Amino acid sequence: DEVGRMALHFINAKGDYEVSENKQEYARKRVLELVEEELSSSGIKRSAENGNLYDRLMIHLTYLINRLQTNQQDETSLINMEEFVKSDYPQAYQIGQAIYDVIEKELDIDLSRSERVYLVIHIQRLLK
Structure with a gap:
């Protein structure tokens, strides 16, 4: 029964997505995985706190x-604000820069510097 249900899901899903959407979804997942690896290597892991x-x-x-x-x-x-966060939150800025670089490389897109500031602010909250 379960195999039949799974087969129906595959049949129903076939053709629902264009190839470009699949590539975008893959890229999104890949970037998020790389970001989680970067955070983990920096000592930031999801916890109850x-x-x-x-x-x-x-x-x-x-x-x-x-x-x-x-x-x-x-x-x-x-x-x-970039200079402020860079000087006041150097560790968060370093992690944010690494994430910023991952996103630019994986998506082949030039990010605005404002996006880096947003990342640093979120990361600083995690470091407290």
């Missing part, structure tokens, strides 16, 4: 990737 903040970061990243894949970047200028 930081679960809410960690989830907020991952949601932000998911929406960021979706916006980037549809060519919609945040145009808010946070350039003035």
